Amino acid sequence: MKNFLTRAVTGVLFVFIILTCFLRPQAMVMIFALVTGLTIWEFTGLVNQREDVTVNRFICTVAGVYLFFAIAGFCTELTGSAVFIPYLLTLVYLFVSGLYARNENPINDWAYSMLSQMYIALPFSCLSVLAFRAAPGELPAYNMLLPVSIFVFLWMNDTGAYCTGSLIGRHKLFPRISPAKSWEGSVGGGIIVVFFALLMSWIDESHALESLGVPAAETGLSQLEWIGLGVVVAVFGTWGDLVESLMKRTLGVKDSGNILPGHGGMLDRFDSSLMAIPAAVVYIYTLTVV
Numbered sequence: 001m002k003n004f005l006t007r008a009v010t011g012v013l014f015v016f017i018i019l020t021c022f023l024r025p026q027a028m029v030m031i032f033a034l035v036t037g038l039t040i041w042e043f044t045g046l047v048n049q050r051e052d053v054t055v056n057r058f059i060c061t062v063a064g065v066y067l068f069f070a071i072a073g074f075c076t077e078l079t080g081s082a083v084f085i086p087y088l089l090t091l092v093y094l095f096v097s098g099l100y101a102r103n104e105n106p107i108n109d110w111a112y113s114m115l116s117q118m119y120i121a122l123p124f125s126c127l128s129v130l131a132f133r134a135a136p137g138e139l140p141a142y143n144m145l146l147p148v149s150i151f152v153f154l155w156m157n158d159t160g161a162y163c164t165g166s167l168i169g170r171h172k173l174f175p176r177i178s179p180a181k182s183w184e185g186s187v188g189g190g191i192i193v194v195f196f197a198l199l200m201s202w203i204d205e206s207h208a209l210e211s212l213g214v215p216a217a218e219t220g221l222s223q224l225e226w227i228g229l230g231v232v233v234a235v236f237g238t239w240g241d242l243v244e245s246l247m248k249r250t251l252g253v254k255d256s257g258n259i260l261p262g263h264g265g266m267l268d269r270f271d272s273s274l275m276a277i278p279a280a281v282v283y284i285y286t287l288t289v290v
Contacts, residue, residue, distance in 0.1 A: 006261045019148065019151075022148050023144065025131065025132070025142040028127070028147070032127055033069060037064065039124070039266040041061045042257045043120060043256070044112070045257075050108075053112055055112050063121070066087055067121045067122065068121060070084055071126075072125070072128040075140060077139065094114075119274060126278050133146075133219075145204055149226075149233075150276055151273065153197070153229075153230050153233040154276055157237055157272075160192030160193070161181070161185035161188060162189075164187070164189065165186075166185075169182030171183045171184065174242055181238075186234075193231070196230065198226070204221065204226070221287070236275045237276040238272070239275050240271050240273065240274050
């Protein structure tokens with residue numbers, strides 16, 4: 001009972017912080033810069049437990065947080081493209097430093113260092129790409145609806161998949177990695193996501209958030225495109241969950257950390273979003289090109 005209460009309280013606080021941080025762009029940037037740093041620190045700590053790995057946790061974490069701020073500044077046009085030069089120099093440093101570390105397997109160090117940037121820092125940084133968008137010839141406008149929808153879709157997909165899978169789940173989705181997931185659960189989660197995609201479409205078209213004083217410029221997505229976004233997030237979110245499950249199995253750990261009582265670590269809470277966010281960016285920009 002105590003564990004249930006701890007998990008429930010942590011879950012409510014987690015959802016509250018994530019949703020409310022999007023009410024102001026400054027809060028969104030600061031909260032997810034912190035999330036990026038904590039997640040990379042956790043990831044590098046996990047991989048450093050392997051005997052043949054010695055990743056520079058501090059440099060990887062600082063580099064990832066800097067990339068997040070750099071992309072946020074670039075998307076808001078507060079900074080130019082030169083803001084990425086220090087980040088590129090940091091990546092060069094991580095490679096060159098391996099020459100002097102005298103580790104038995106420097107390739108592992110390099111690989112895990114770059115993975116911390118590609119797997120964690122870049123996906124979180126893509127939130128700014130979704131949040132700050134501009135029409136040709138106009139300044140970027142902040143829109144909380146797109147980034148918020150990613151997390152709503154992920155949460156609803158997980159909830160729908162769990163409930164449906166518990167009731168009628170028979171066919172395993174990926175038994176080698178996650179024996180609890182079923183095809184029936186995935187379909188059930190997807191159906192719930194479609195419903196919430198329609199809700200997001202209505203909020204978008206009716207300007208409901210703007211009437212409440214919440215910054216939410218129109219996304220320009222049609223109802224069908226919102227449904228497509230929901231499906232993309234559900235599919236890639238499921239893959240993101242499986243990727244983290246495979247990583248934990250490889251590293252021999254049950255939870256990625258214990259920073260969130262009853263919920264494990266940062267990777268455990270954001271695993272789905274690490275693939276869903278960049279997939280959503282690709283989907284949105286494909287629509288603008290096509």
